Amino acid sequence: MIMTFVGVPVSVIGSLMHWPSTIMFGIYCLTIIALASYMGRATESLAIIAGPRIGGLLNATFGNAVELIISIFALKAGLTGVVLASLTGSVLGNLLLVAGLSFFLGGIKFKRQTFNVYDARHNSGLLMFAVIVAFVIPEVFSMGMDEGKTISLSVGISVILIALYLAALFFKLVTHRGVYQSENSGGGGGHEEEPEWSKMKAIVILALATVAVAYVSESLVHTFETVAESFGWTELFIGVIIVAIVGNAAEHASALIFAWKNKMDIAVEIAIGSTLQIAMFVAPVLVLISLLFNEAMPLVFTLPELVAMASSVLLMVIISNDGESNWFEGLTLLAAYVIMGIGFFLL
Amino acid sequence: MIMTFVGVPVSVIGSLMHWPSTIMFGIYCLTIIALASYMGRATESLAIIAGPRIGGLLNATFGNAVELIISIFALKAGLTGVVLASLTGSVLGNLLLVAGLSFFLGGIKFKRQTFNVYDARHNSGLLMFAVIVAFVIPEVFSMGMDEGKTISLSVGISVILIALYLAALFFKLVTHRGVYQSENSGGGGGHEEEPEWSKMKAIVILALATVAVAYVSESLVHTFETVAESFGWTELFIGVIIVAIVGNAAEHASALIFAWKNKMDIAVEIAIGSTLQIAMFVAPVLVLISLLFNEAMPLVFTLPELVAMASSVLLMVIISNDGESNWFEGLTLLAAYVIMGIGFFLL
């Protein structure tokens, strides 16, 4: 709590006074993580009020709004490679790190944890669609295309991704709301629990924390170049690993809280829902927005980025498809994350 | 109905009188689709009489007999690339378009539709075998081989594919007939229903319509070059997308009818069974037949063709493996089809 009230003003002062980048890097990271815990508590209150699905959706949205804003600034600066790297990092971070830590920590407390198996399968289908179809196809097809056609293909796929994402919301919230309810759904127990904050208070805190996170995040981005030089990191490693860890701190915090309380429905919804929102909404929206700038961003990742995402999706689909988790499944996801981290560090 | 009795004679007259290709292209397509509805009704009658499995098999066979005949003519003309493209198109068309439309339309009428989960898993194993093993291996291994060895590998794999396909029929119809019956199997309800036509009448109509479709389809193929030029389509796009849509109209029509009647066992059997028949029987038979002609056809697709098929199979396996469908799963398959359509159009 102290960190929040100290972190934000110190971040402002430090950036105005041009303190050394490596020090500011640390201050920014800690401030964001502190703010993220507020966002987590606010979202938890709202989730108790609104039920697990809307709660998960809220979490994913507020986590990714920040990401979208930062990426637009980066696109404007022509940094399409950095944007694609940080999208990759968010997918890997949510799918392997957030879900892995949730499964692992929740699994240490509880022997077997269950989550809605219908939602898990629904999410598996979307993960396959978004990454194995919509990201792989332009990668392979663009090899034989000129730049103009690659952009056309990227735009077409982006429109389809956004349309299917909206259709998925329509499916979950309208036509099939409550159809695939599992018996052990956290919804029932959640309503009995008292929310920490009232609806109004939670919304105000969530909004303020989001704005603060956005401000600090943007300052953070400008320290990357210097930090990369100081620590001998590549910009790819910072984009894929560091940005993803700090940028998804909000999801991390709240997913872990839910996992620790054995509410795996929401924890999984945050981790996988956030991945899907990045892949099916944030990424294609950025492709479309990039058309307004000088350099259009194709939906074509580098081969290591694509392979890392594709193998993560296949691993997650197999691990989550039974609607159960334990500490070892969490550790497997974390091990995959570390392997990819080493890979991007050395690249 | 009018279209059938008008379409066939008009097709004959038009081709004898050398009407413009683009007009004949439209007439041929409409005629085939009209004939396909007859084939659908005849097959439905036979399916009611023979039960869902044999019914699905009949459908797949009559849909693909046409395809086999056309492809042999194309092989004779040395068009191995076009044959591989149209095989790809049939796999994508059946797996994504036919199944997608069935799930989507059926799902609009019924909230949740179920089909035999054992059949779904059996089919998943075969899809993985045919596409992920038998098609991927020659693609990768042939990179380091000369042409002779590539053909040897293709012939070896083709013989194994056909043998396993026959073993699968033996398994389903002899050793494990009725072993994996689900409770909600359409078989029970189907026997109570009255077939539209008698067994004899259905067989005669099926045979006549098949011959007519074969005749018109062949004429259709000869219009492709001109149509491609007129509309600015590539031959690859025509082979993969247009041929597949028109050439699989029979499966489309009957699968949709069954889905609409909530007989998902048969609808799925048509879509996936037809895919498997293309991949495990039609494709390898064409490889073997091609040995008789000047130019042998290796079982080596282009990389976009292979990746499109492989990602479709992975998507379908994850979506169908629970033995349930809804409109959104259908829409996901259709969205994947559109993405691939855009890709092949631009290639």
Added chain:
Amino acid sequence: MIMTFVGVPVSVIGSLMHWPSTIMFGIYCLTIIALASYMGRATESLAIIAGPRIGGLLNATFGNAVELIISIFALKAGLTGVVLASLTGSVLGNLLLVAGLSFFLGGIKFKRQTFNVYDARHNSGLLMFAVIVAFVIPEVFSMGMDEGKTISLSVGISVILIALYLAALFFKLVTHRGVYQSENSGGGGGHEEEPEWSKMKAIVILALATVAVAYVSESLVHTFETVAESFGWTELFIGVIIVAIVGNAAEHASALIFAWKNKMDIAVEIAIGSTLQIAMFVAPVLVLISLLFNEAMPLVFTLPELVAMASSVLLMVIISNDGESNWFEGLTLLAAYVIMGIGFFLL
């Protein structure tokens, strides 16, 4: 039995008297297979005493100890390519040949065989992790790396693989022992059955047979070059196919015995457990040991090796994930093995 008491002395005499390599090749192979049947019977006795999981673990360990020893000699000789090929062969041999034969032969006797579905899913997750993540990532990432970084990446991944393998043992034997017991587990029935040999006798026979197998195997390796020339086989084919069949004879023999007795829990544990031990323990240990020799071995397979393993894993995951098998699923795995055999033969 005769073969064992004749085979070992004949092997020694023949190698001392420098009999022709092709003859010795046959003698060695038969001797190993005869010894393997002893190892199978000893392990079966121990499995009855110790229960299915420990039994499967024992089997996998004694099967792979031989492999580890031979590979260390090969590494010392700088034959990193041969070691990677024989690792590939072991993965393919266990996953497709051992499991395929078990499913096929067991399935001929029993219509439907079941095994613990929780173990199957646990194994699926590990197969995906080991092959699709830990083997695929260095393949793709090393394309843009120099040799030093490739070795660093290989060492990092190897340490993670070994750590996760040990964590998996801890999970199965300590924290979640008996948590995922299925009702039809072979454990109950096994205890009623009388072991053929006492615990002590079984251990002594197992130890002696292992030493004998190790001695004969090493002699076998030295005949490969001559045999390859005589039969026109490539060394890759010998490494991937012949070594794997003979080298995994122990697993073959005992897995088939268990499948024939309808104890699929143990048969599957041997086949998949052995694959996992190769991929998650033997392979990374060899990478680490290779650092002591002149030529370090990176965890980078050739593309055909990697693709063959990856497609086998995907096929096995889909086939085994329902905890059921039948003869056709076995035949499918065997067909995949034959396809890969043809591929490596022609390469």
